[in-house]
Amino acid sequence: MNPFRSLFPAIFSILILFSCSSDSEDPNLEPDTLSPTVDFTIAGIPNPDDSQTVVVSSQIQVNINAADERGIAKVEAFINNEKVGEDTTAPYQITIDISNFASKTNETLKFKDYVLKILVTDTSGNESSKEQVIHIDNEIPVISNVSISENDIIGGDINEITFEIEENESLNPIEIYINNLLYQELEADSFNFNLQTSELADGSNILKIVARDLADNIALYEVAFISDNTGPEIAIENLSDDQIIDGTITIAPNLTDEYSELFSLSIEIDDQALLAVENPENEAYVFNSSQFLTGPGTFKIIAKDVLLNTTEVEIPITILRRLLEVNVPANYFYSELEVLFFLSKLDGTLLDEAMVSQDEQQIVFRTALDLEPEEKMMLTFALNSPSPSNDFVRFYSISDININILPIINLDYKPIxxxxxxxxxxxxxxxxxxxxxxxxxxxxxxxxxxxxxxxxxxxxxxxxxxxxxxxxxxxxxxxxxxxxxxxxxxxxxxxxxxxxxxxxxxxxxxxxxxxxxxxxxxxxxxxxxxxxxxxxxxxxxxxxxxxxxxxxxxxxxxxxxxxxxxxxxxxxxxxxxxxxxxxxxxxxxxxxxxxxxxxxxxxxxxxxxxxxxxxxxxxxxxxxxxxxxxxxxxxxxxxxxxxxxxxxxxxxxxxxxxxxxxxxxxxxxxxxxxxxxxxxxxxxxxxxxxxxxxxxxxxxxxxxxxxxxxxxxxxxxxxxxxxxxxxxxxxxxxxxxxxxxxxxx
Structure with a gap:
């Protein structure tokens, strides 16, 4: 190799540098011996005292305030003297990735002290620095042992929810969200709250727990649950308001609950218990009206689910004694006649009556009177012809009827x-x-x-x-x-x-x-x-x-x-x-x-x-x-x-x-x-x-x-x-x- 060929670029560079330096210096200025001023803050952290240790995590943004009469050449950041960032343009800001730094010492499991140093160098080579002791926390809080599980069914105003949070440093207030709306804030050491489902619509809801430590590490826990504040639905096909009950009727409530299991069913009449069962399944009660007093009454059907949500259905009824049924075909009597049937005791006391129309009818005679078991009666058919040219009234009575032997009369068609x-x-x-x-x-x-x-x-x-x-x-x-x-x-x-x-x-x-x-x-x-x-x-x-x-x-x-x-x-x-x-x-x-x-x-x-x-x-x-x-x-x-x-x-x-x-x-x-x-x-x-x-x-x-x-x-x-x-x-x-x-x- 020619030694002169390799030496020539180096000599040429020294000549250029010497020439530039000579051109930029003012031979009349005094030498710069003043160091630049420096201060800094960490984004998101208020200005700490000099003795206060700052906890940071993952990544920090350092905002530097540096000044010098002759100008700043560069700003550098060091952690434990290891350079981690630099900025040469104002405003000075250095973002530092600290995710690879250990948070604690292996021996004591305590936070390890790190020194964050910001070094500012002016154009004259003067330097100034400022340091801050920091703790690096890269551990996210862990939320566990939440007392409510996926799709649990809860209801009512008292539902204590508990949980645990594992964290190596202090926490900020814990945020509780229901359906993405802030529901409650808990103190950092409080890991339980009451969930009032009566404020929620029945059905699926989302609970979210947000735990944030001082280093702004965030832990989220979401769980879906079912809110159920509605009692079982009760349907009864053969009972209606103001129904007349004159014999035996089977009360078989059809119970359904959209979310919860059934817990109990009870049937009452006028506060007298008829049926009470737990875990009901296709329950039925045969009600015999002859065992109860005649007159107005009220059935009450009460159904509860396992959350004790309760539904009550009240059905007003009237209890009468069924006496006799008469079935009348359509158009049985001449249309111009007024026809009335009535039933009496043998002493003449009127028990019940019914007008007869041209339609097919099932006439049932009833009474609120309590009669003797074998008491006999008289049935009378009354026909009135109000025609001015053919006025007459006709009665036909069947006496000594024992309704236990003859409960029904069917008026079969006769020659008209x-x-x-x-x-x-x-x-x-x-x-x-x-x-x-x-x-x-x-x-x-x-x-x-x-x-x-x-x-x-x-x-x-x-x-x-x-x-x-x-x-x-x-x-x-x-x-x-x-x-x-x-x-x-x-x-x-x-x-x-x-x-x-x-x-x-x-x-x-x-x-x-x-x-x-x-x-x-x-x-x-x-x-x-x-x-x-x-x-x-x-x-x-x-x-x-x-x-x-x-x-x-x-x-x-x-x-x-x-x-x-x-x-x-x-x-x-x-x-x-x-x-x-x-x-x-x-x-x-x-x-x-x-x-x-x-x-x-x-x-x-x-x-x-x-x-x-x-x-x-x-x-x-x-x-x-x-x-x-x-x-x-x-x-x-x-x-x-x-x-x-x-x-x-x-x-x-x-x-x-x-x-x-x-x-x-x-x-x-x-x-x-x-x-x-x-x-x-x-x-x-x-x-x-x-x-x-x-x-x-x-x-x-x-x-x-x-x-x-x-x-x-x-x-x-x-x-x-x-x-x-x-x-x-x-x-x-x-x-x-x-x-x-x-x-x-």
Whole structure:
């Protein structure tokens, strides 16, 4: 290597430096021997006393205030004489990374003293310095043992939350945040606080604990928790406010809680405990109202969750005694009628009432009275026709009802007949035949036109409430009044404009003259009405859609030795025999017999008697009879020419085997507004007739109520033979019959 080549750059640099130095110095200035001034602060730390040790961590920013008349060349920072930073431009600021410095000595585990020195050098090379003892804290506080865990469920105003913080130096105040909002500040040595969840919405919330030491090391702890301040939801499907309870009801609360487990359930009525269980699951209580007093009451259902959040549901109810249910089909009564049902005690005390609409109804009678377990009652159906041209009021009462035996009555449809008639052609008849030709049934009626025997009038009685059934043919009979000769004819159904009723088609084919032997008849002064009805099939029998086969009305002197004659036609499948014996004056007693199946061959009038006495609207029945189960009282009065009088009638059936007195019930206020009422209370009762009845195949009155009244069935479906003895008031104008044929007795 050429030694001169390497020496040349060094000589050239010395020459340049010498030249520059010579150019910058003012040969007239005195030498600079004054040191610069220096001071400094650490960002975020107030000015400490000279004796105070400053705690810092990770990184510090030192702000230096340095001054010199000739200028500052540089500012340097040292920790324990190890240079850690420099700045040559004002304002002087040095950021020092101290994260690699140990905080404590291994021997004593105490903070290690470090000396932070700031050295300032002016342009003349003069130096000044300042020192500060510091402790370096690079350890972040540790938050642990927090007493609330992830998704813990808490509630209420008292929830103590505790935790621990590990820190090698003092702490600043601890900050507690709920949902990122400052909730509370704790002293540095306080590691517990109370969390009031009542101030929070139910559901998920976030708790955050912030711990900051003096070195500004920050520790965070976040945990989600559930706030629950709402009691369980209670749903009860079969209970509602102001509900009437008249029997047994199962109270089965459906309990749900969105956040907490269920703790307890209790059911009370008027502060009387009914049920109390812990950890409820599908609990139910069977409430029997008969074990509690009648009147208003309140159910209280109380449910608690494990946080003791409580829900109370109060349901006001009324406890009544359930008495009787009556089910009424839609459009059961004529729409122009006002209809009211009411239930009474046998002493007449009104228990309950219900108006009847045209809709299908389930009427339940109840009372707040406590009755005897086997106490019997009277049910009354009241019908009012307010039409000016057809005013009347009609009552029908069923007495001696034991609701333990007959709790429900179903009013099955009965024939509501729409009478429509037409005139049709007749042939071969004379005026002498006007009384002789007749057709009769529950489904039709027919006869010759009075002033024109070449026509016949036919009534087709359509029944909108009956089971659908159309007869195949109609039975006409021709019975001469003088000769008693008998013929019949079948007319195919339906009758139309092409139908001709011809006398020549009437025949005696298959007709037999038969007799019914009668025993124990009165010696004189009586009249017997015999009807023989025929049914072609079971449907006609079940619906009582009969055909009048023969009818014979005779007086006592016309009874032949071999009995009461009639004409028998064997075309029918089954028959009904109806006999009514009327006594003339002075006797007012009579006898009725209705038999189903074959036509009877004989009958015996029983040695029964029946009479009555009425005092203060209580009717006492005097009778001598055996085997009878049912009695019937018919009250009523016609207008007797008084155009302002509203006629009424009242039929009452009762247990004739056990009851000897019938008292009219108290009338509801609604009925007292009906037009008949003033005459009813001001005028004496008029008893038209009293009956006592015996039913073959029905053992007693309760059995009758079950087989006939319960489902409103015709007695002929339950009893093949019905006998009765009656006593009729001689002042009664007309025969007793049920105008609307809607409830059987």
């Amino acid at each position: 007949l729409d009478h429509s008639y037409q005139y049709y052609e007749a042939s071969g008849f004379t005026t002498d035949d006007r009384h002789a030709v007749r057709a009769a049934s529950t489904k039709y009626q027919g006869n010759l036109v009075w002033d024109d025997p070449n026509k016949f009038q036919f009534y087709n009685m359509d029944c909108s409430t009956c089971p659908p059934y159309e007869m195949e043919k109609y039975y006409f009979m021709l019975r001469e009044s003088d000769t008693q000769s008998y013929q019949y004819a079948w007319i195919p159904a339906p009758i139309d404009a092409n139908t001709i009723l011809e006398k020549q088609n009437f025949t005696t084919e298959g007709i037999e003259q038969r007799f019914i032997q009668a025993y124990n008849l009165p010696s004189s002064n009586y009249q017997i009405n015999l009807q023989i009805l025929g049914y072609l099939n079971d449907e006609e029998f079940t619906g009582d859609y009969y055909h009048l086969m023969d009818e014979n009305l005779i007086s006592y002197w016309e009874v032949e030795p071999n009995g009461i004659g009639y004409n028998y036609n064997g075309e029918f499948e089954s028959y009904s025999t109806k006999i009514k014996l009327r006594n003339y004056q002075p006797s007012t007693q009579g006898y009725q017999l209705t038999s189903f199946g074959s036509v009877i061959e004989s009958f015996t009038v029983p040695d029964w008697t029946v009479d009555w006495v009425e005092i203060d609207r209580a009717i006492t029945i005097n009778k001598s009879s055996t085997g009878d189960i049912l009695g019937k009282v018919e009250l009523g009065i016609d207008n007797h020419g008084d155009e302002n009088f509203v006629p009424y009638d009242w039929n009452i059936i009762f247990n004739s085997a056990e009851t000897s007195s019938v008292k009219l019930p108290e009338l509801p206020e609604t009925i007292k507004s009906w037009d008949f009422y003033s005459d009813f209370v001001e005028k004496p009762l008029f008893i038209q007739q009293v009956d006592i009845k015996k039913y073959e195949g029905i053992s007693d009155y309760d059995d009758y109520l079950q087989k006939v009244i319960k489902d409103n069935k015709s007695p002929h479906l339950a009893s093949p033979r019905i006998e009765s003895v009656y006593n009729r008031n001689p002042l009664a104008i007309s025969e007793s019959f049920d105008y609307y044929y809607w409830l059987f007795d």
